[in-house]
Amino acid sequence: MKHLALSVAAISLAAFFGAPAKANDDLTYKVVRGDTLIGLADKYMLRASDYRIVQKRNRIANPHVIPVGTILKLPRTLLKFQPSTARLSSVKGQVTMTEGNNAKAVSSGQLLSEGQAVKTSGGAFASLVLEDGSRISVPSNTDLKIVRLRRYILESALDYDFQVDRGSARSKVAPLKSANDRYQVRTPRAVSAVRGTDFQTRFDYSTNRDFAEVDEGALAVGVKGGSELAVPAGSGLAVNADGSALTEALLPPLAIDGAGKLQNESSVRFALAAQKTPVRVSIAKDAGFEEQLADQIVSGADADFGNLDDGAYFFRARAISAKGLEGLPATYAFKRRLNTISGSAGSADEGWVFKWSGQGRGTIRYNFQLFRNNTDGPAFVDEAGLAAQQIILSELPDGDYYWRVGSVQFADGETNTNWTPLEKIIVASN
The missing domain is CATH 2.60.40 (Immunoglobulin-like)
Known part of the structure; x- marks a missing residue:
């Protein structure tokens, strides 16, 4: 797995009573020659008169004279912005969008905006693509609200803010280009603010606990009492109902034998x-x-x-x-590639009758094999390319026999064969 360079992340936990924490609610601006607070307010702020708030917050004596190089803190709530959108790149199952008291089904390709929420039911999934290429996967049984989705006039800074009230959300965040860009995901007791990483945030309603697991990047976690926990890539964080937190190394990837094999049976x-x-x-x-x-x-x-x-x-x-x-x-x-096969064998007046059937797409041909006494050597009967779903064999000598049938599937330029298990029949003269 390739790690993103210079990935930075931070989680700020809420106070003991569980109100959502606020993370990085200011944008910063470096003063250049000719800047005045009144001029900056006219260019970047919703109301020109709000320069007074910035003046007080930054302890600027004269709004008309600011030393070059001064770093100003500008509250996001005061700034002009352009609405951004999130596109539903994939929708499966029952996925709804709510805004206020209105709820309606959504489909792939639809655009979502700030203030709307996505809800997935059981067995439903959705994925969102943001303006900068970041992506959010929303699994089943999740409520995800879009708190903020905007681009500020100042530096074209992005502000993405999501809230998981139930379930989980996995984020793959594109590296942010500006120090003022923000991407954060809230759960009831945590705010995960990231800068280019791959992580998951979850809220487990049954246990009343918040979780964050980091595949790539790193987390710095502020907890109740002012202490800080480091959560590097490959580690996870759990926040209990009382606000206490714990971290641990994530369990390693599982080695699953045969996970990449062709799936051709009736069930995957x-x-x-x-x-x-x-x-x-x-x-x-x-x-x-x-x-x-x-x-x-x-x-x-x-x-x-x-x-x-x-x-x-x-x-x-x-x-x-x-x-x-x-x-x-x-x-x-x-x-x-669905390609099932099952068979049966029985005696009749005309001899032994072997029948089979299966399911699969494309052209299907069958290969019947019968082994005498053991399966170590060549087949006693080996019939390939059969279109029929049965074969009758008469006058078999006495003995133990083992048989099987293979379904040979030709589809999409590929060939695959699925065999029934070897089964035994005994031929004995009356």
Whole structure:
């Protein structure tokens, strides 16, 4: 995994009573020759008279005379801006947009603006692309509000502010170009402010805890009492209901045997082997998991996603620690080509009848094999290229036989074969 250079991030926790923290609510401006507070207010502020607020905040004696090089702090709430938008790049399932008391379904390609909120139901997913190329993935059962989505006239500084009231959001943030650019995601007791990183923020309603997991970049966490916790890449943060916080190294990526193999059975399954902790597993159409299709937490040995359309996909797994933090991802590419096959064998007056059937797209041909006594040598009967779904064999000598049938699929310029398990029949003269 390639780490972004000079990635910087900060999380400020709220006070004990849980009100959202405010992070970096000022823009800074370096005074150049000819600047006056009145002139700056006329150019950059919503109201020209607000220069007095800036004068008092920065302790400027004369608004007409400011030393060159002075760093002014300008509250964001006073500044002129242009509205920005977020585009829904991917929508799956029941996804709604709310604004005030109005809610309506959304679709891929739709633009969202400041003040609106996105809600995903169970089994639904959405991804947003921002003006600077940053992306937010919104999984199932999440409420995400767009608090701010604007570009200030001053330095064209970006201000992206999101709030997760339920569920989670994964952000892949483009490196910010200006020191005044801001990207932050709030949960009930934390504000994650980042500058070019890959991280996830979550609020678990059932445990009333906030989480942040960092794949790339770094976090500096201010906690109650003024202490600071360092959360580097590969680490996570959990904030308890009382405002206390803990950090730990994220569990390493899981090694999953056969995760990249062709999936041709009726159900898409991955063998996770014996895991000591639960695992969050996801499937998407892209490696960045912006077009996510499925997501679940598995406590057993297998992850079963049911039937999927044929295509190319990505599978991701994260082990979940005892403290609830999701570990580093293991991501695998795989192909889905439905090609099932099952068969049966029985005796009839005309001999032994072997029948089979299956499901799959494209051209299907069958390969029937029958082995006598053992399967070590060549097949006793080996018929390939069959279009029919049965074969009748008469006058088989007495003995033990093992048979199987393969479904040979030709689709999208590729060939794949799926075999039934070897089954045994005994031929004995009456």
